[in-house]
Amino acid sequence: MLVFCMGTVASMAWLVLREIDELSTANSDNLQWSLAQADVEFLKFELAVNEALRNPENLREVRRRFDIFYSRMQTLQRGEVFQALRSEPEFEQSRQGIENFLSTSVSQIDGTDQALVDALPAMASAAKQAAADVRQISLSGLAAFAKLSDQRREEVVQSLVRVSIVLAVLLGGLSLLAYSFNRLYRSAEQNALAAQRASTRSRTVVEAAADAIIVCDDDGHVVEMNAASQNLFGYSRDETFGCPALELFQPPSVRGAVLDRLIKATEDTENPEAHQRQVETIAVDRAGREFPVEISMAKAEAAGERVFVAHIRDISNRKAAEKGLTEARDRALAGEKAKAEFLALMSHEMRTPLNGLLGTMDLLRDHKLTERQTDLLDHMQSSGHLLLGLVNDVLDLSKFEAGKQRAETRPFNITRLLDGVVETTMSLAAASGNSVAWSWQGEPDAQVLGDSRRLRQVLLNLVSNAIKFTRAGTIDIEVERLPGQEDLVEFRVIDTGIGIAPENLARIFKDFETLDSSYARRAGGTGLGLGISKRFVGLMGGEIGVESEPGEGSMFWLRVPLPVEEQGSSDTTNTAKKTPDADGVARPLSILLVEDNEINRFVARAMIEAEGHTVTEAVNGKAGVEWAQAQEFDVILMDISMPVMDGQEAARAIRAGNGASANSPIVAVTAHALPEEIAGFKAAGMKHCISKPIDRKALLGLLNEVAIRTEHPEPGPTAQEALLLDTNILNELRDTLGATQTARLIGKCINELDTSIQELTETATDDRALGSTAHKCAGSCSSFGMVAMRRALGRIETQAANGSVKRQDLQALASVWEDSKLALQVWEATGEPVSRLTRPA
Structure with missing residues (x-):
């Protein structure tokens, strides 16, 4: 762009200079001089002609002057300088007149001297006539030249104006260009500075990283x-x-x-x-x-x-920290495991003396006591049950933290549940001068579905807590089914006690929190009851809260989903069978009591023998297995935590053996109550479980249930017919472990037994490993209720022990196994039992 502008300016300047050059003084003088000189030369020509008339010897001067004038006119005619003048009419007309004169005179001038002398008069006369044209050409030439000069000057001025305009435009453009260049320069300078700063920052960041x-x-x-x-x-x-x-x-x-x-x-x-x-x-x-x-x-x-x-x-430090965290996690997990094991152990160890205390107190009531002794015994039992409640609170908290609490859904009767809560807390309320009652708000429900055991514990905690903080007042329990699709039932425990300050409302549901009040100090407690209640309500899918004012009492409320039971069912909160009439439906039982604690054996024995049953004691699991192999018992009460051999191992040994009590019901007696532990008891062959400390009514109810069943035993195997499956064992296993886990275990058992039974049928009758293999298979069959298969394997085990295994009995195992496997698969698929064999057992 700059080059173009400079070129334009240079071109215009060159044109102006050229025009100025044309108008320069030299050219102007030459033109004017030529016109004037032509006039002078013509005058000299005339003078020479006149002199020649007087003196013919001057002809030479005439010819010379004629040639000079002729040359001047040729210049005017052909000269480029005079081209503009020739376009003027006056100039051209005078020039033509002079041209005619010259044309006429040329022949005379070029002739002989005599001819020229003769022609001088006529030439002088013609010259006088041409003098006017010469004068006119000079004047018109000068006038035309002046006019032409003015035009040239105007053109030069216009050119100069144009050049000025172009220069102005160019100057403006150059100014804008300079301004733009200046801005670009400043911008480039700023960008360079910013780039330098960014580079410095980046380098600083990189270097400081x-x-x-x-x-x-x-x-x-x-x-x-x-x-x-x-x-x-x-x-x-x-x-x-x-x-x-x-x-x-x-x-x-x-x-x-x-x-x-x-x-x-x-x-x-x-x-x-x-x-x-x-x-x-x-x-x-x-x-x-x-x-x-x-x-x-x-x-x-x-x-x-x-x-x-x-x-x-x-990342050396991070890896070291991760390793430390891993080790800390492992230590924490080990600590949690140790805590769980400690709580389980302490639960057992604490419940064992409690079992002795509460059981002995219960036995004292069988003796004749004075009124004073009865009162003392009541206080002792109340304190013992309070201690048991504290132990249960700690154990429940540990279960919840371990994530081992699961809500149950079973039918129960709300009326019966609340009657039990009021009955249980009535004596405690009366000691503080309080009354306890409950009532329905609205239409009552008969049967509902839910976790009655945990709901009862929550209500007992709330009522017991209300009794602690109330003196000579009332505790009312209100029950109402709330409208809506959520099947919510609201329970409200309302007391007239001392109330709770607003700043303490957020604390009461925390663990180990007790309010600083006179009643609280008098009542004591671990501060776990409300915390556990909140956990249980959340476990049941509900919520719990409190409304209270100091001095006006409190209202604890909880809302839990309890859908109505459509078909109705017996109240499962009372699982024990009714005690037989006095004339006795149940017969006396022979009971094996396997317990390592002497006090617990004494208490349990006294309770059982008071009902007319006989008791045989075993001090550990191994001794219990030996008694079960040697003698048939109606019931085996099996403690879980024992030296030498624990209860689960002993139960498996009894079930796997072919002893006299191999099929007798085994009852787990334990302080352990975690769901997976109960599932383990059942998997080991223990159909029932009763918790320590032993409740006398629960124990006697369980024994009477067993007695009633033994009055009408299942038909035993005959030569033509034998029981394939004990579906009670399978149903209990499924209820405990769930359908998916049960199916997985059944599949695993079938796969293992397929191989083992095949090996047994092909084993030599004198093989020493025959008995142990049959014993192992019999244990698996017993765990899954395969009665016929367990009996067949028991016979093989007995024969192996006597050294008289029969080949036909070994070969018969295959057909019994196929029938048992088919029956097990049918039960797994349909839930329907296949109870009889189609061929001899």
Whole structure:
């Protein structure tokens, strides 16, 4: 653009200069001089003609002057300078007249002297006539030249104006261009300054970064590294420049793997997140020390050059911390396990003396006591039950924290449940001068579905808590079914006690929280009751809250979903069978009591023998197994935690054996109450479970249930017919473990027994391992209720012990197993039992 403008200006300047040059003084003088000179030369020609008339010897001067004038006129006719004048009419007319004169006179001038002398008079006369034209041509030429000069000057002025305009425009453009250049310069200067600052900041950031930053070219050679890299690896920039990065910073054992992972990370465009491009590996420094690092790689391309930037972080401390956290977690898990085991042990150890205390107190009531002794016994039992409640609270808390609490859904009667709550707490309320009652608000429900056991415990906790903080007042329980689709039933426990301050309302549902009041100090407690109640309500899918004012009493409310039981069912909160009439439906039972604690054996024996049953004692599991093999008992009461052999192992040994009591019902007597432990008891062959401390009514109800069943025993196997499955065992196993877990165990059992039975049928009758294999298979069959198969294996085990195994009995195992397996599969698929064999057992 600048070149174009300069060229334009130069061209116009050249044109102006040319015009000025044409109008220069030399050319103007030449033109004017030529016109004037033509006039002078013509006058000299006339003078020469006149002189020749007087003196003919002057002819030569005439010819010379004629030639000069003729030359002048030729110049006017052909000269480029006079071209503009020739376009003037006056000038051209006078010139034509002069041209005619010259044309006529040329022949005379070029003739002889005599001819010229003769023609002089006529020539002088013609010259006089042509003199006017010469004068006219000179004057008109000068006038035309003056006019032409004015035009040229105007053109020059216009050219100068145009040049000025162009120069002005050019100057303006140049000014704008200069302004633009100035802005561009300033902008470039600012950008350069910003780039310099950014570069300085970037370099400062890179240099100040705690992570090592290494830049490599496309071949993996180091081109730049920051100070942290030098500190981490011990190399200077000069030492590393141009060196392969992997060879410097990676041990040989990991180079290939690291390179592959870094290439994959940089080329992975689907995962742009930085954490997905990080690689953990091992690095090595100049001294040869290997340490764990985390590498984040990125690539950049500019001007055809590609570089790789690696951020390297020493994660030695993090790995050490992770290792410490892992060890801490393992220690915490071990601590949790130890705590659980400690709580289970303490539960057992604490319930064992409680069992002796409460059981002995219960036995004292069988004796004749004075009124004073009865009162003392009541206080002792009340304190014992209070201690038992504290133990239960701690155990319930540990169960909940372990995530082993599960809500149950069974039909129960709300009326009966609340009657039991009022009956249980009535004596405690009367001791503080309180009354306890309950009532329905609205239409009462008969049967509902829910967890009656935990609901009862929550209500007992709330009522007991209300009794603690109330003196000579009332505790009312209101029940109301709330409208809506959630099947919510609201229970409200309202007391007239001392109330709760607003600042304490948020504390009361926390563990180990007791309010600082006179009643609280008098009542005591662990502060666990409300915390456990809140957990239980949440477990049942409900919510709990409180409304209270100091001095006005409190109202605790809880809302739990309790859908109405459509078909109705007996109240499962009372699981014990009715006690037989006095004339006795149940017969006396022979009971094996396996218990390592002498006091517990004494209490249980006294309770059982008071009902007319006989008791045989065993001090540990091994002794219990020996008694069960030697003698048939109607019931075996089996403690769980015992030395020598625990209860579960003893139960499995009894079921797997072919002793006299192999099929007798075994009752687990334990302080353990976790669901998976109860499932383990049943899997070991114990159909029933009763908790310590033993409740006399529950124990006697269980014994009477067993007695009633033994009055009408299941038909035993005959030569033509035998029981295939005891579906009660399978149903209890499914109820305890769930259908999925039960099906998995059945599948595993079938797979194992398929192989074992095949091996048994092909085993030689004198094989020493025959008896142990049959014993092992019989235990598995017993756990899954395969009665016929267990009996058949029992016969093989007995024959092996006597050294008289029969080949036909071994071969018969295959058909019994196929029938048993089919029956087990049918039950698993349909729930329907296949109870009889189609061939001899």
